[in-house]
Amino acid sequence: MRIARFYQKTLFGVFALMGLILVSTSIIYVHTVDRQLTDYFLNSSRAIARAIANSDSDLIVNQNYPALQSVIDQYVETPGISYVFVVDGEGTIIAHTFVPGVPDEIAADYKSDKDTYDRTLAGMGSFSEVTAGIIGGQAGRVHVGMDKGYFALQVQTAIGKVVYLLTIIFVVSVLVTYGLMYQVSRPLHLLGNFAWHTLSGEKHSAPAANQLQPLLERTDEVGELGRLIRKASREGA
Amino acid sequence: MAFFGNPASAQQDATAAAGQNEIRLGMSADFSASARALSIELYRGAMAYLTAVNEAGGVNGRQVVITAYDDRYQPDLAIQNTLKLMKDDVFALFSYVGTPTMIRTLPLLRMRQAEHFLLFFPFTGADASRIPPYDTFSFNLRASYDQETKGLVDHFVAAGRSRIAVFYQADAYGRTGWAGVRKALSQHGLAIAGEATYRRGSPYDQSYDGQVAVMERIKPDAIICIGTYPACAGFVRDMRDRGVDGPVATISFVGSDAMLRLLSNAEQKSGKDYTSRLVSSQVVPSYQDDTMPVTREYRAAMDRYRDALMPPDSLLYPGGKTEGSEYAPLPYSFISFEGYLNAKMFVAILQRMGADPQRAGLAQAALTLGELDLGLGQKLSFGGATDRRQASDQVYYTVVQNGQFVPLKDDDWEAWSKR
Numbered sequence: 038m039r040i041a042r043f044y045q046k047t048l049f050g051v052f053a054l055m056g057l058i059l060v061s062t063s064i065i066y067v068h069t070v071d072r073q074l075t076d077y078f079l080n081s082s083r084a085i086a087r088a089i090a091n092s093d094s095d096l097i098v099n100q101n102y103p104a105l106q107s108v109i110d111q112y113v114e115t116p117g118i119s120y121v122f123v124v125d126g127e128g129t130i131i132a133h134t135f136v137p138g139v140p141d142e143i144a145a146d147y148k149s150d151k152d153t154y155d156r157t158l159a160g161m162g163s164f165s166e167v168t169a170g171i172i173g174g175q176a177g178r179v180h181v182g183m184d185k186g187y188f189a190l191q192v193q194t195a196i197g198k199v200v201y202l203l204t205i206i207f208v209v210s211v212l213v214t215y216g217l218m219y220q221v222s223r224p225l226h227l228l229g230n231f232a233w234h235t236l237s238g239e240k241h242s243a244p245a246a247n248q249l250q251p252l253l254e255r256t257d258e259v260g261e262l263g264r265l266i267r268k269a270s271r272e273g274a
Numbered sequence: 275m276a277f278f279g280n281p282a283s284a285q286q287d288a289t290a291a292a293g294q295n296e297i298r299l300g301m302s303a304d305f306s307a308s309a310r311a312l313s314i315e316l317y318r319g320a321m322a323y324l325t326a327v328n329e330a331g332g333v334n335g336r337q338v339v340i341t342a343y344d345d346r347y348q349p350d351l352a353i354q355n356t357l358k359l360m361k362d363d364v365f366a367l368f369s370y371v372g373t374p375t376m377i378r379t380l381p382l383l384r385m386r387q388a389e390h391f392l393l394f395f396p397f398t399g400a401d402a403s404r405i406p407p408y409d410t411f412s413f414n415l416r417a418s419y420d421q422e423t424k425g426l427v428d429h430f431v432a433a434g435r436s437r438i439a440v441f442y443q444a445d446a447y448g449r450t451g452w453a454g455v456r457k458a459l460s461q462h463g464l465a466i467a468g469e470a471t472y473r474r475g476s477p478y479d480q481s482y483d484g485q486v487a488v489m490e491r492i493k494p495d496a497i498i499c500i501g502t503y504p505a506c507a508g509f510v511r512d513m514r515d516r517g518v519d520g521p522v523a524t525i526s527f528v529g530s531d532a533m534l535r536l537l538s539n540a541e542q543k544s545g546k547d548y549t550s551r552l553v554s555s556q557v558v559p560s561y562q563d564d565t566m567p568v569t570r571e572y573r574a575a576m577d578r579y580r581d582a583l584m585p586p587d588s589l590l591y592p593g594g595k596t597e598g599s600e601y602a603p604l605p606y607s608f609i610s611f612e613g614y615l616n617a618k619m620f621v622a623i624l625q626r627m628g629a630d631p632q633r634a635g636l637a638q639a640a641l642t643l644g645e646l647d648l649g650l651g652q653k654l655s656f657g658g659a660t661d662r663r664q665a666s667d668q669v670y671y672t673v674v675q676n677g678q679f680v681p682l683k684d685d686d687w688e689a690w691s692k693r
Contacts, residue, residue, distance in 0.1 A: 103400055106449035107349075107377045136444050136471045137484040 044222045051214055059207050067196050074195060078117060078188040079153075079165060085112050086169035086181040089123070094171050097125060106132045112181070117191070119164060120182040124148070126175060150174060162186050224252050224259045228266065235270035296337040297624060297631065300359030302379070303371035303397075304347035305589045308475040309502045311532035312609055313371045314590070314601055316397050317342060318583040319613025320369055322575035323621070325583070333624045334631075338617075340368065344589055347371075347475065349378035356382055360391060365633055367393040369616050373400040373447035373527075374474070380408040387411070390633040394640075395616040397609070398527065399557065400450045404664055413640050413656060414664040415619050416557035416612065419500075422525045423454030425669045426498055426555055427462070434692035435495035435521070437467040441485060441509055442500035444471040451500025451525060468492030478504035478536050482512040489518055495692055496521045503533035507548075511540050514548050521690055523553045530554040530672065530679055531607035538677055549674040553682060553690070556670040559650065560681050561611045568649025572614045576606055608672075608679070618648050619665065 089108060096105040109121040113134045122133035128148045133139055140158045147154075154166035163185040171177045227244045231252075234243040243249070253263045303313035320340065328337045341362055343355035352375035359367060367383075370376050376396050380403060383391050393412040396403060399419035403412040430438055440455050442448030448471065456466055470485035486509070489497060497513075499506045499522060506528050513522070524530060537548040561569050576583070581603070584590075590601060604610065624631060626639045641657035648654060654665035672679035673686075 100453070101401075101405075102453040103373065103402060103446040103450040104377060107374060107446040110374070110445055132449055134444060136473050137482075138468075138470045138488050 044218050048214065048218050052211060055207055055210055055214075059203050063196075063200050063203060066199050070195050070199070071192050074192045075188060078183055078191070079167060081115075082118065082165070082167045082181045082183045083169065085115065085118065085121075086167050086179045088112075089121070089181075090169040090171045090179040094176060097123065097131070097171055097176050100131075102131055109134060117183050117187040118181060119161070119184040119187075120180075122147075122180050123171075123177060124180070125177040126171075131177075147180065150178070154180075156182070224255075227252060228259065228263055231263065232266045235266060236273065295332075295335070296339050297333065298362070298364045299338065299340045299366055299368035299394075299620070300356075300362065300364035301340050301342040301367070301369050302345045302352045302355035302359065302375065303342065303369070305342065305344040305585055306592050307346040307348075308477060308504055309347045309372065309529075310590070310601065311503060311604075312397065312527070312529045314585060315529070315532075315604060315607045315609040316369055316371060316613040316616075317585055318576070318603060319572070319607075319610030319615075320617040321583045321613075322572070322579055322610070323614045323617035325579050326575055327617075327621055333621055334627075334629045338621065338624065342585060342589060344592065345372075345375055347375065349374050352376070352379050353382060360386065360389065364391075365631070366620075366636060367391060368395065368620065369613060370396040371398070373398045373402070373450055374445045376400065377402045377446045380411055383411040384408060390636065392633075392636055394620055397612065398447070399525070400447065402446075402450075409663050410637075410661075412663060413637075415616055415654070415666055416526070416664075417667050417669050418454075418664065419450050419525060419527075420454040420457065421667060422555040422557065422669050423451055423498060423500075424458040424461075425671070426523045426525070426553070427455060427458035429671070429687050430496045430521070430523070430690070431459075431462050431464070433687055433690045435690070436462070436464055437493070437495040438464070439468040439470070439489060439492050439494035439497045440466055440500065441470050441472070441489070441497055441506075443474050443502065443505065445474045447474075447527065448500045451498070455498050455500075467494045472501065472505045472509070476505045476508070478508045478511075480508060482509040483516070485509055486512045486516050486518060489513065490516065494520060496523065499524045499528065501528060503529040503536065507533045507536035507540075510537060510552065511548055514546060515544075519551065521551045521553065523555065525555050526557045526608065526612075528554065529607075529609055530556070531604050531609070534674060534677075534679065535604070549677075552674050554672050554679060556608050556672055556679075557666065557668070558608055558612045558615060559668075559670050560672060560679070561606045561608065562678070563681065566649055566651055568615070568618075569611070571649060572611050573606055575614065576610065615648055615650075619646070619654070622646055622648075 093105055093108050105123060109132055112118060113121050120134050122130050124147060125131045130139060142156060142158050152168055156164045156166055164182040165185055166180055166182045168178045168180045171179060227248055230244050231249060252259055253267065254260060304310050305313050324338050332338060341359060341364055343358060345351040345355050356379050370393060376398050383393060395415045396412060399416060399422060401418060401420065402408055403414060404418055427438060438459060440452050442452050459465060468488060470488040472485060497520060506524055510522055541548050559566060561572060563569050584603060587595060591599060623640045623643055626643060627635060643656060645653040645655045652668060656662055656665055671682040673682045
């Protein structure tokens with residue numbers, strides 16, 4: 038299934054344009070989704086940290102550590118939340134979800150008033166950790182660790198689905214465009230053969246009558262061109 | 275998952291037909307997962323007493339039966355079970371097993387306080403059922419974990435062992451024990467030397483090398499374990515295998531007899547010593563102590579009813595019995611002894627309530643019970659000026675000798691001194 042040469046350039050241009058749209062859309066989408074999902078996960082973590090810090094401040098102030106532990110155990114079941122720990126006003130970790138113990142990297146750095154930590158924990162992975170102050174930070178801080186691997190996977194999955202869809206649309210568009218181009222260029226190809234056969238002295242196989250006749254009966258430019266070639270050949274003869 | 279009633283087969287039909295002639299107690303506990311030995315033994319002990327009572331005509335003519343559901347030591351299942359038990363209209367909730375399960379259940383009792391559901395004698399020493407706002411929704415027979423851990427810490431410190439580490443379950447139960455150790459140490463001006471945790475439900479067969487490595491780094495003078503028997507036994511095994519030979523203490527919830535069985539089996543296989551330098555605090559005295567009438571009574575009941583005390587297979591093996599999954603009951607244990615005492619105390623309260631006991635009158639009956647000696651040689655009571663909801667403060671200490679736990683007297687702590 039060949040396409041006329043002068044249409045091949047047009048076709049290439051169309052494909053290039055579509056590819057450009059696909060790539061630019063994907064880039065913008067990847068950037069937007071990555072930013073929005075990352076923000077979403079961080080905001081979720083922050084909301085959890087604030088919820089624990091605000092609603093359970095009584096447990097912390099009253100040193101009801103078992104009840105506090107029970108609360109954080111429930112939050113750590115949330116997908117993507119890898120760990121939660123609570124530091125009291127004196128800087129002691131009073132509840133946590135680590136097994137077999139508080140990682141050395143955290144034990145070495147958890148006492149500042151930072152809102153976020155970017156952590157890499159040996160044997161566990163990389164985490165974005167957000168914190169919330171308990172009673173304005175006076176009674177301590179709640180730390181919630183999100184697994185970067187988890188939300189990277191979520192982002193990749195969301196992006197992958199869109200890129201997959203765009204790729205399918207691109208491939209279908211290419212096939213449809215190619216088909217349409219073929220439909221446009223095929224009569225011209227036949228007319229070219231017809232012209233070579235009737236007007237030049239070179240040996241050219243004539244289009245079959247059942248192919249030529251519908252062309253000559255068309256009312257569009259192709260039909261007009263065909264009839265003109267036929268007239269020219271008769272006058273020349 | 276559900277089982278109605280009394281293990282004595284003759285009484286099961288009567289149990290199924292719940293009605294005016296019985297008083298039904300509701301129990302949610304782990305009958306099929308990692309802590310099942312605790313629940314099964316507690317149930318067996320309670321049923322040993324109740325079966326004898328029922329055979330003698332019940333309480334004011336009524337049979338006392340237990341409706342038990344399996345919660346697999348999972349808080350969400352415990353809540354679902356409690357809702358089912360409330361729907362079953364049980365007379366009281368009885369002998370729940372575990373801190374994380376109980377902590378999540380107590381708010382439900384508070385929400386439905388108009389229906390007067392109370393939790394009697396949970397198998398946990400957590401403070402949640404002993405302090406506001408939930409103290410009025412439960413009655414405890416046993417001493418608290420705070421009292422157990424304080425006793426252990428005081429004895430260790432007196433023996434010159436001031437660097438105390440904690441190995442604990444990463445949940446509310448473990449945190450309770452951790453907090454108790456922390457508080458007790460702070461009274462000596464000390465802090466926890468270090469800590470290692472494990473996940474609830476961890477089996478005996480898994481490696482605890484990560485936790486042992488933490489202890490090797492800390493080099494504590496003693497380790498207090500706040501866990502269940504599979505994890506604590508696995509931890510002790512791996513510690514001893516790696517040459518860490520410091521004293522290890524456990525508290526009552528561990529299920530010391532079940533832990534000892536695992537470690538004794540491991541000793542037989544490896545030829546190593548896993549049971550020396552173990553001390554376990556208990557909230558009931560040694561069931562071998564014949565100076566107390568109730569121990570003889572308990573052992574006689576356990577001997578008499580034996581296999582009839584087992585919960586049915588449908589509760590123990592929800593997925594069907596498989597090779598190696600069968601539970602072999604212990605002839606006697608600290609836990610079944612506690613279950614026996616729980617049932618005895620509850621029946622004593624019921625007996626005060628007359629022929630037509632109402633749930634609404636249960637708290638008052640318990641609070642006005644007065645002083646009662648269950649045969650332990652000590653008076654137990656609720657109420658009083660402080661509206662006391664815990665009957666016993668007594669903590670006992672035991673060590674392994676000749677393959678069984680025997681009492682450790684105050685003078686014997688000298689042998690645990692740091693050299």
